[in-house]
Amino acid sequence: MEVHGMLKGLHKYWCNKVTVPAECTDAENSVDEDADGEEDNEFLKPTKPVTTTTPITAASTTTPRPNSTALHSTTPLELEYELCESVALSSIIINVSDLFGSGIDLGAKSHIVWALLHAQYGKMTDRARNMQEEALARCKMEEGAKVAGEDGHIKEMRTLHQAANEAGAKISDSCFITKLLDSFPESWDPVITPMYGEKDLSKVLMNLTVHAEWMSIREGCNGKKQAGGASSVSALEATVVTLQAEIKSFKSSNSHGGTTNPDKQHLKCSNSSCGKTGHLIADCFQTGGGKAGEYPHWWKGK
Numbered sequence: 001m002e003v004h005g006m007l008k009g010l011h012k013y014w015c016n017k018v019t020v021p022a023e024c025t026d027a028e029n030s031v032d033e034d035a036d037g038e039e040d041n042e043f044l045k046p047t048k049p050v051t052t053t054t055p056i057t058a059a060s061t062t063t064p065r066p067n068s069t070a071l072h073s074t075t076p077l078e079l080e081y082e083l084c085e086s087v088a089l090s091s092i093i094i095n096v097s098d099l100f101g102s103g104i105d106l107g108a109k110s111h112i113v114w115a116l117l118h119a120q121y122g123k124m125t126d127r128a129r130n131m132q133e134e135a136l137a138r139c140k141m142e143e144g145a146k147v148a149g150e151d152g153h154i155k156e157m158r159t160l161h162q163a164a165n166e167a168g169a170k171i172s173d174s175c176f177i178t179k180l181l182d183s184f185p186e187s188w189d190p191v192i193t194p195m196y197g198e199k200d201l202s203k204v205l206m207n208l209t210v211h212a213e214w215m216s217i218r219e220g221c222n223g224k225k226q227a228g229g230a231s232s233v234s235a236l237e238a239t240v241v242t243l244q245a246e247i248k249s250f251k252s253s254n255s256h257g258g259t260t261n262p263d264k265q266h267l268k269c270s271n272s273s274c275g276k277t278g279h280l281i282a283d284c285f286q287t288g289g290g291k292a293g294e295y296p297h298w299w300k301g302k
Helices: 002-007 010-014 022-036 076-094 110-121 126-138 152-168 171-181 187-197 201-221 228-255
Strands: none
Touching: 002 010, 002 076, 010 076, 010 110, 022 076, 076 110, 076 187, 126 152, 152 171, 152 201, 171 201, 187 201
């Protein structure tokens, strides 16, 4: 909520950093007086003499207020304050699942509601910190489980790390690297052992992710079950076959100077720039041929 609220200036309303316009203050005071019923009898109120302490001169004249203020202004106009205050309050209410159980007063200002929720749920306690640290320590990767990506072990560990720090654990990246590497099974020992001296968390995550992808590809080539399923294996095999065909075609054209198809070996190109077998000048894509410049896909870039 703080991330989204800062874009619209709502965090200033939540933290009570906005000056309430005088018009809104006078209106609230008049409503309070109406509720007490004291203004019904104006004659019962003592009158106060009106005194002028400072004469009004040209030098004391204040600058007129603008017609509008910026979205993040801490001194908004009356209408702008009412609109932004309503948005600030509604943005809190729609994110509370149990309004009655939370004790929120729907008629209160947004900063009062924000302070109430922050007092109930924003305080860090030793018990909450210990619970988050224990959850991080208990998280272990099972043999053959998914390492990276959605629902992967690395993402789960990073989520627990963030939750522990938000509870006041203050676990540094270097300490988290040790906890992360300790959570892998014994089969990963040859891979993770050299990483214990690494201080850069991004490098450790990259190495673990790359190794996991390499293992997934190798298991797919061996016919074992992997995260991608049979479709990933088929795609990998199709890629290999295509590459082999292109390499074979390229080698054949360079070594024989023409086609290896026996049905086309009797055809010889009369183009002086070509002179190869397997096609006629009308189908030649070399300079001077009938299809000059129309290179096939296996020839482009060679």
